[in-house]
Amino acid sequence: MRQIIPAIVLLLLSCVSAQAQDSVNVAVAKASPGSNKFAVYGNAEASYISNSAAKGFGEINFKPIFLWRISPRLFIEAEMEIETGGGSADLGLEYANMCYTVNPYLTLHAGRFLPKFGAYRGRLAEGFINRFSSNPTGFGDGGIGASVETGVGALGALPFGDIKILYDCYVVNGPHLLTDTLNAGQFDYEAYTANNNSLAVGGRIAIVPLAASNLELGFSFQHKAKTGDAGTENENVSLDMQAVDLNWYQNISALQSTLRITGELRHQKTGANAAYLAADGVTKYLFANSPRAWYLSGSLRPALVDNTFFRNLEFAYRYSNYKRPVNAPWGGAAVTSNEFAVDYWLHWNSLIKLAYQSKSDEPKTFYASVVFGF
Amino acid sequence: MKKILIIFAVFSIVILATSLLTGCYVSAKVANKSGAQLWGENCNRCHNAPAPGELNNDNWDIVGTHMQIRANLTKTDVEKITDFLKSANN
Numbered sequence: 394m395r396q397i398i399p400a401i402v403l404l405l406l407s408c409v410s411a412q413a414q415d416s417v418n419v420a421v422a423k424a425s426p427g428s429n430k431f432a433v434y435g436n437a438e439a440s441y442i443s444n445s446a447a448k449g450f451g452e453i454n455f456k457p458i459f460l461w462r463i464s465p466r467l468f469i470e471a472e473m474e475i476e477t478g479g480g481s482a483d484l485g486l487e488y489a490n491m492c493y494t495v496n497p498y499l500t501l502h503a504g505r506f507l508p509k510f511g512a513y514r515g516r517l518a519e520g521f522i523n524r525f526s527s528n529p530t531g532f533g534d535g536g537i538g539a540s541v542e543t544g545v546g547a548l549g550a551l552p553f554g555d556i557k558i559l560y561d562c563y564v565v566n567g568p569h570l571l572t573d574t575l576n577a578g579q580f581d582y583e584a585y586t587a588n589n590n591s592l593a594v595g596g597r598i599a600i601v602p603l604a605a606s607n608l609e610l611g612f613s614f615q616h617k618a619k620t621g622d623a624g625t626e627n628e629n630v631s632l633d634m635q636a637v638d639l640n641w642y643q644n645i646s647a648l649q650s651t652l653r654i655t656g657e658l659r660h661q662k663t664g665a666n667a668a669y670l671a672a673d674g675v676t677k678y679l680f681a682n683s684p685r686a687w688y689l690s691g692s693l694r695p696a697l698v699d700n701t702f703f704r705n706l707e708f709a710y711r712y713s714n715y716k717r718p719v720n721a722p723w724g725g726a727a728v729t730s731n732e733f734a735v736d737y738w739l740h741w742n743s744l745i746k747l748a749y750q751s752k753s754d755e756p757k758t759f760y761a762s763v764v765f766g767f
Numbered sequence: 768m769k770k771i772l773i774i775f776a777v778f779s780i781v782i783l784a785t786s787l788l789t790g791c792y793v794s795a796k797v798a799n800k801s802g803a804q805l806w807g808e809n810c811n812r813c814h815n816a817p818a819p820g821e822l823n824n825d826n827w828d829i830v831g832t833h834m835q836i837r838a839n840l841t842k843t844d845v846e847k848i849t850d851f852l853k854s855a856n857n
Binding site: 554 | 791792793794796797805808809811812813814815816817818821825826828829830832833835836837838839840841842843
């Protein structure tokens with residue numbers, strides 16, 4: 394029944410599409426002579442890291458995004474990611490998403506995509522959008538929440554008067570439960586293939602309640618009934634995830650500045666029937682596995698002043714908190730992080746970031762990074 | 768979890784039923800917004816707004832479609848914004 398609900402929603406959306414005023418032009422798009430409907434955009438990032446344990450230039454990221462608008466209805470987007478953080482050049486397919494615009498209010502898509510689970514991953518985490526050189530604790534590697542998924546989905550926006558409702562729903566392979574000694578109870582959120590016969594169902598509903606479109610509030614969820622590898626004793630371990638997110642900005646005339654507040658809370662609960670093997674290879678154990686992560690970030694940019702130098706400056710602060718399972722091999726006490734950043738914008742999508750991070754389980758760290766959007 | 772799924776489904780059905788009855792509509796205040804105003808409002812919700820003239824007309828169409836999908840922009844808003852951004856090239 395649970396996996397039928399998205400199908401019902403899709404069916405209803407299709408009904409709407411029949412009545413909606415369809416302004417999508419199915420004719421071949423008018424293009425300039427010689428144009429090929431293809432473009433490459435993306436960003437590159439390089440960082441310097443300094444703390445009491447290590448100093449040096451960190452990983453280099455190069456992330457081209459390939460966009461192909463085949464027709465007004467057919468669109469492909471794909472991102473390749475080349476990273477050096479692991480000590481060698483790692484090449485990955487971040488996403489490859491094929492989209493079909495049914496009508497102005499509904500787009501169907503299939504492939505590997507960034508699910509709208511919260512607003513950080515897939516949108517606000519982009520190098521030229523994130524004001525910091527790192528992720529909030531609990532939102533990056535080793536954290537929680539949906540990341541990249543393979544499957545099908547539907548998305549769109551519905552205007553009602555002054556407000557807009559944004560929706561996404563999807564059926565995907567979903568996360569894989571990890572059971573190795575170091576990561577028992579964690580999940581692989583970026584698996585390329587399915588690990589059993591269960592699919593995950595998820596979605597996000599957001600509201601843009603103000604006519605100025607400067608506030609967005611979202612609620613996301615994802616459910617997978619079976620997350621363990623097929624045939625193993627943990628196959629039937631379930632995973633439920635929820636997230637709420639906030640994104641607001643406002644020009645403040647008195648300060649001649651733009652204030653931006655973003656935040657997100659993620660929570661997930663793993664089924665209580667999981668059992669893991671201890672390092673001795675014999676003893677089995679289990680633990681309550683309900684981690685939670687959240688962050689709140691604020692930035693101020695004097696974007697309305699005349700002086701070009703000050704106009705391109707931005708000051709940001711972020712607090713993040715990651716409550717891990719106490720008895721998990723990757724768990725322990727809650728991790729908190731305070732981060733301060735001063736950014737200088739070189740272009741609308743290119744900037745220099747200077748950030749200082751004070752994290753409860755790591756040495757205090759200074760980051761300097763440069764991001765070029767292209 | 769079952770409750771959440773039911774709430775999500777009911778919420779979706781209410782939205783869709785409402786749109787079936789009334790059709791998706793915008794207020795006069797929103798309908799009268801110019802492409803320039805929508806460009807400032809919608810782009811800045813996530814990132815700095817790119818300047819008109821930054822890309823050619825074909826690439827604005829490509830980027831507009833990308834942003835419609837990535838940020839759930841409405842088709843009407845995307846069309847008005849891309850028309851505004853293209854105007855610098857004409």
